[in-house]
Amino acid sequence: MINEIKKDADIRMGKSIEALKGELTKLRTGRAHTSLLDHVTVEYYGNPTPLSQVATITVSDARTLTVTPWEKNMVGAVEKAIMTSDLGLNPATSGTVIRVPLPPLTEDRRKDMIRIVRHEGEQAKVAIRNIRRDANSDIKALLKEKEITEDEERQAEEAIQKLTDKRIAEVDKLLAAKEKDLMEL
Numbered sequence: 001m002i003n004e005i006k007k008d009a010d011i012r013m014g015k016s017i018e019a020l021k022g023e024l025t026k027l028r029t030g031r032a033h034t035s036l037l038d039h040v041t042v043e044y045y046g047n048p049t050p051l052s053q054v055a056t057i058t059v060s061d062a063r064t065l066t067v068t069p070w071e072k073n074m075v076g077a078v079e080k081a082i083m084t085s086d087l088g089l090n091p092a093t094s095g096t097v098i099r100v101p102l103p104p105l106t107e108d109r110r111k112d113m114i115r116i117v118r119h120e121g122e123q124a125k126v127a128i129r130n131i132r133r134d135a136n137s138d139i140k141a142l143l144k145e146k147e148i149t150e151d152e153e154r155q156a157e158e159a160i161q162k163l164t165d166k167r168i169a170e171v172d173k174l175l176a177a178k179e180k181d182l183m184e185l
Contacts, residue, residue: 009135020124
């Protein structure tokens with residue numbers, strides 16, 4: 001019973017960290033990366049479709065992405081989708097190839113990005129702490145129903161706290177890496 005609660009908490013905390021990683025990859029650093037355009041959707045025959053399903057996205061150099069739509073008639077739609085995304089990018093089209101230059105980040109923008117990164121990290125930590133609270137309340141419920149002893153409850157809560165500390169350390173490591181990435185010129 002206790003092992004199931006710990007396993008469930010571990011899985012849920014892992015999902016919180018994966019969600020944080022996903023959010024951090026959306027944040028633009030100075031370097032080009034194909035995952036930057038992952039959340040961009042294009043109107044494809046009337047349906048919003050992820051850009052990666054209608055075009056090939058490659059990194060041509062450190063500050064330029066190259067997007068090649070699979071169909072010629074999609075070039076305009078893809079260019080418009082990139083332009084209207086919240087990334088602040090200005091694509092340049094030459095034939096069927098769309099080049100997306102990434103402007104260098106200003107100092108103010110870097111600080112804004114770091115603030116956003118820290119906010120996302122805090123959200124992940126809150127989610128992890130909520131999972132800890134849920135697991136501890138499940139353990140207390142088992143104690144109340146006399147299914148476990150007080151010693152088992154204390155050991156289980158300590159194990160869940162260790163798990164929480166480990167996951168929060170992972171979040172801190174991710175945040176430190178992203179902040180370092182943002183501050184590089």
